[in-house]
Amino acid sequence: MRTGWNWLGVLPFFVFAVLFLVLPTMNIVIGAFRNPQGEFTLANLAGLSAPRIVDSFAISIRISLASAALGCLVGFAMAAAVVMGGVPAWLKAPLMTFSGVASNFAGVPLAFAFIATLGRVGLVTMLLRQWFGINIYAMGFNLLSFWGLTLTYLFFQIPLMILIITPALEGLRREWREAAEVLGASTGQYWRMVALPILFPSLLGAFALLFANSFGAVATAYALTGSSLSIVPIMLFAQIRGDVLQDPHLGYAMAFGMIVVTGIANLAYVIMRSRAERWMR
Amino acid sequence: MSFLNLDHLQKSFGSTQVVHDFSLSVDKGEFISFLGPSGCGKTTVLRMVAGFEEPSEGRILIDGQDVTRLRPNQRQIGMVFQAYALFPNLNVAENVGFGLKVAGVPRSERASRVAEMLELIGLPDMAARFPWQLSGGQQQRVALARALAPRPRVLLLDEPLSALDAKIRVSLRNQIREIQQQLGITTIFVTHDQEEALSISDRIVVMHRGIAEQTGTPPQIYNQPATEFVAGFVGKLNLFDATVLDRASGLVSLAGSEIRLNRPIPPGRVSLAARPEGLVLAETGIPAEVTGVEFLGSVQRLRARVGERDIVLDRFNTDASLPQTGDRLHLSPELSRWLLVSHEQ
Amino acid sequence: MKRLWSWGAIIAGALYFLLPLIGTLEFSLRMRRGEYSLDAYRSVLADPAFRATFGYSVAMALLTILLGVLIVVPTAYWVRLRLPRLRPVIEFITLLPLVIPAIVVVFGYIRLYNTSSLLPLTGSATGTNLLLLCGYATLALPYMYRAVDTGLSTLDVRSLTEAAQSLGAGWVRIIGNLILPNVMGAVMSGAFLSFAIVIGEFTMAALLNRPAFGPYMQLLGANRAYEPAALAVIAFAATWGCMGLMQLISRLASVRRTAR
Numbered sequence: 001m002r003t004g005w006n007w008l009g010v011l012p013f014f015v016f017a018v019l020f021l022v023l024p025t026m027n028i029v030i031g032a033f034r035n036p037q038g039e040f041t042l043a044n045l046a047g048l049s050a051p052r053i054v055d056s057f058a059i060s061i062r063i064s065l066a067s068a069a070l071g072c073l074v075g076f077a078m079a080a081a082v083v084m085g086g087v088p089a090w091l092k093a094p095l096m097t098f099s100g101v102a103s104n105f106a107g108v109p110l111a112f113a114f115i116a117t118l119g120r121v122g123l124v125t126m127l128l129r130q131w132f133g134i135n136i137y138a139m140g141f142n143l144l145s146f147w148g149l150t151l152t153y154l155f156f157q158i159p160l161m162i163l164i165i166t167p168a169l170e171g172l173r174r175e176w177r178e179a180a181e182v183l184g185a186s187t188g189q190y191w192r193m194v195a196l197p198i199l200f201p202s203l204l205g206a207f208a209l210l211f212a213n214s215f216g217a218v219a220t221a222y223a224l225t226g227s228s229l230s231i232v233p234i235m236l237f238a239q240i241r242g243d244v245l246q247d248p249h250l251g252y253a254m255a256f257g258m259i260v261v262t263g264i265a266n267l268a269y270v271i272m273r274s275r276a277e278r279w280m281r
Numbered sequence: 282m283s284f285l286n287l288d289h290l291q292k293s294f295g296s297t298q299v300v301h302d303f304s305l306s307v308d309k310g311e312f313i314s315f316l317g318p319s320g321c322g323k324t325t326v327l328r329m330v331a332g333f334e335e336p337s338e339g340r341i342l343i344d345g346q347d348v349t350r351l352r353p354n355q356r357q358i359g360m361v362f363q364a365y366a367l368f369p370n371l372n373v374a375e376n377v378g379f380g381l382k383v384a385g386v387p388r389s390e391r392a393s394r395v396a397e398m399l400e401l402i403g404l405p406d407m408a409a410r411f412p413w414q415l416s417g418g419q420q421q422r423v424a425l426a427r428a429l430a431p432r433p434r435v436l437l438l439d440e441p442l443s444a445l446d447a448k449i450r451v452s453l454r455n456q457i458r459e460i461q462q463q464l465g466i467t468t469i470f471v472t473h474d475q476e477e478a479l480s481i482s483d484r485i486v487v488m489h490r491g492i493a494e495q496t497g498t499p500p501q502i503y504n505q506p507a508t509e510f511v512a513g514f515v516g517k518l519n520l521f522d523a524t525v526l527d528r529a530s531g532l533v534s535l536a537g538s539e540i541r542l543n544r545p546i547p548p549g550r551v552s553l554a555a556r557p558e559g560l561v562l563a564e565t566g567i568p569a570e571v572t573g574v575e576f577l578g579s580v581q582r583l584r585a586r587v588g589e590r591d592i593v594l595d596r597f598n599t600d601a602s603l604p605q606t607g608d609r610l611h612l613s614p615e616l617s618r619w620l621l622v623s624h625e626q
Numbered sequence: 627m628k629r630l631w632s633w634g635a636i637i638a639g640a641l642y643f644l645l646p647l648i649g650t651l652e653f654s655l656r657m658r659r660g661e662y663s664l665d666a667y668r669s670v671l672a673d674p675a676f677r678a679t680f681g682y683s684v685a686m687a688l689l690t691i692l693l694g695v696l697i698v699v700p701t702a703y704w705v706r707l708r709l710p711r712l713r714p715v716i717e718f719i720t721l722l723p724l725v726i727p728a729i730v731v732v733f734g735y736i737r738l739y740n741t742s743s744l745l746p747l748t749g750s751a752t753g754t755n756l757l758l759l760c761g762y763a764t765l766a767l768p769y770m771y772r773a774v775d776t777g778l779s780t781l782d783v784r785s786l787t788e789a790a791q792s793l794g795a796g797w798v799r800i801i802g803n804l805i806l807p808n809v810m811g812a813v814m815s816g817a818f819l820s821f822a823i824v825i826g827e828f829t830m831a832a833l834l835n836r837p838a839f840g841p842y843m844q845l846l847g848a849n850r851a852y853e854p855a856a857l858a859v860i861a862f863a864a865t866w867g868c869m870g871l872m873q874l875i876s877r878l879a880s881v882r883r884t885a886r
């Protein structure tokens with residue numbers, strides 16, 4: 001008799017999630033298929049094919065792929081170094097705390113930090129010029145470019161990777177490594193045949209998450225560039241603020257496009273994970 | 282020259298020495314058990330043989346080759362771990378074939394060897410299963426097959442049965458012994474369970490605090506324990522307060538009765554002792570008062586008091602009536618089998 | 627060999643993370659020509675808008691933590707106790723904020739809760755503050771839920787609950803006096819992250835037009851040269867300081883609890 005009312009306990013959660021997560025998202029998705037009169041239309045989506053918007057999606061996706069890939073690589077290396085690399089154990093706690101803060105406390109101050117470091121008069125830019133005679137701006141570097149933004153995004157991507165992958169690395173049992181070793185496997189063979197396949201689902205998940213993380217990032221890019229760099233979130237931001245695209249419903253379509261991209265990234269993750277995990281329960 | 286030689290091995294972690302001067306010669310095809318309480322250094326010696334720990338002192342030779350500085354993957358050793366340690370991402374066949382694959386054995390040859398190994402462990406139909414689909418006993422058998430597949434020179438087993446239920450433990454230990462004898466592989470088996478060690482070993486090394494206290498066949502270890510520790514750890518032991526009358530001829534006195542041991546008593550502190558099943562009741566002799574009786578089916582176990590000591594005495598369950606608590610009995614000085622155990626310095 | 631690689635990765639990473647921090651610090655001291663000075667800091671701290679926006683964001687962060695705890699702890703507890711089959715669903719929902727960009731969510735808020743809707747939250751300052759608070763709680767949801775759920779996994783929730791019930795405790799008492807103190811460490815680690823997310827958050831606050839610290843920093847960055855660097859240093863230091871304070875409080879609280 002009591003079990004029938006069990007769902008009441010999670011009602012507040014679901015009400016909250018529906019009101020502030022599901023409904024707003026649905027509203028955008030539906031809006032993407034409606035014209036200002038509220039009729040069904042595909043014109044908004046067709047508007048996404050404008051060269052400006054296609055370009056913005058292309059550069060956003062490229063930056064997100066690059067920063068996710070590099071973030072995964074470097075974050076993995078650092079996490080592996082701390083978990084199994086034979087460095088002192090006390091290094092782990094500060095690294096994890098730092099990662100927790102840095103992965104979230106990015107945004108506007110991060111942009112300032114990189115301007116102060118790699119901007120035209122930033123510390124590293126100046127030191128490189130004074131000490132080594134290297135002028136990175138003369139060599140074509142620009143903080144407001146693909147590589148500049150990728151390098152900046154890594155400041156929160158790497159810590160996020162460290163946070164995600166450390167528990168997975170700690171789940172690798174010592175006996176697996178030793179069993180492989182005593183059976184004649186080299187370190188490389190162990191990683192290729194045992195460790196990486198076991199970690200594969202976690203790595204994929206981390207990649208998808210890092211991708212979505214940088215794809216939706218607004219603050220850092222906006223503070224770096226104003227609205228001069230046309231990546232998707234910046235264009236959407238400007239659109240929401242001031243209808244720069246003239247057509248308000250194109251904003252719905254862009255937001256919908258963002259959901260689709262991060263959705264695809266995560267769907268790919270789910271599918272590949274279910275394939276990789278045939279050995280799991 | 283024996284097949285496997287551990288030559289004066291020592292191991293320290295930081296400032297604590299956990300293995301002291303450990304030497305052992307193992308013949309080809311021999312089954313050796315390391316027996317001792319938890320923390321006595323069994324695993325550490327085994328891991329030095331496998332190459333996971335480097336000895337602080339001493340050498341390890343396999344078939345005349347000094348392997349002390351070789352990496353584990355160069356030693357051609359098979360190892361079975363306590364917690365199975367199967368690769369969770371590989372199925373049974375891939376697990377068993379792992380060692381062959383990394384050695385570059387061609388696929389067809391690998392497949393037939395894997396099939397042969399699965400036959401050997403009695404799991405021929407499980408090739409496509411993943412570890413999580415197997416019971417603990419099955420997983421451990423697959424681990425054994427995996428270790429044996431590349432034809433290692435030495436097989437090491439670190440408490441392979443202690444994670445299993447009692448019943449499977451007995452059947453699997455017999456299976457391990459059968460397979461070992463069938464293949465004639467030199468084996469070191471680590472355990473803290475004396476029954477396990479006694480039942481399947483050619484020889485046992487009893488370890489205590491990083492020292493090999495005694496090495497011998499199971500009957501030697503049980504019947505002639507060299508030290509009090511060995512005697513107490515392997516089986517149950519009753520100690521008595523006896524007085525030495527004559528060291529040279531082995532004459533002692535216990536509670537007014539004289540006992541002839543018919544062998545000289547070694548110098549130093551020694552104790553008179555006896556196993557529960559080595560004590561025999563008689564009409565006259567050493568007086569004992571029954572303090573408790575347990576009926577264990579095939580055996581009757583009496584608890585009794587001799588002088589200041591509490592002892593345990595086992596008798597086969599014959600038709601003879603069970604003694605009662607409070608009964609006064611006598612232990613036979615002549616028929617009982619007495620042991621002498623030396624004390625540690 | 628392995629150690630060499632590890633140290634290499636750690637040192638390269640540390641350089642990458644430390645250089646921008648050092649660069650910012652150095653830059654913030656350069657305001658006066660030819661010498662290092664604290665002028666930029668003086669200028670920032672003298673700005674009343676700095677104090678107002680920072681205070682606003684700290685308050686929002688604390689409220690977000692409170693709201694997050696109120697939503698997450700009872701839910702995670704209840705799911706473990708009575709509705710284990712709902713776990714995948716709840717987990718999926720709590721992961722959504724990591725997948726749906728914040729800018730999309732807040733865009734939805736603006737359209738859904740505008741002045742002509744059923745729930746015209748954006749019509750008043752209080753309503754918009756509430757909306758922003760809920761938005762922040764949504765952003766923090768993945769971290770809060772995971773932290774609390776991990777904390778609960780170390781408890782035997784069922785036995786604890788049954789023991790409390792047999793002593794006659796009600797639900798509010800069980801959650802408030804029994805479960806919450808036991809997962810306090812986990813709640814705190816979730817709270818740290820929530821704090822870090824909220825304190826400098828830009829997108830939601832800017833689009834909802836609230837006077838938060840994130841938009842203030844952005845505005846300053848667009849108009850000044852050295853003050854932004856000083857602001858970044860202050861923001862980093864303040865965040866770490868607040869987090870240290872919270873850690874201290876939670877530690878004191880747990881000491882008091884164990885001493886009792």
Ligand SMILES: Nc1ncnc2c1ncn2[C@@H]1O[C@H](COP(=O)(O)OP(=O)(O)O)[C@@H](O)[C@H]1O
Binds near residue numbers: 317320321
């Ligand atoms: N890597 C290590 N570092 C420090 N001490 C260790 C290490 N490995 C084992 N020991 C210590 O060495 C002693 C023997 O351990 P071990 O060989 O595992 O014992 P056993 O296998 O007989 O239970 C124990 O006291 C243990 O704490």
Ligand SMILES: [Mg+2]
Binds near residue numbers: 320323
């Ligand atoms: Mg051990």
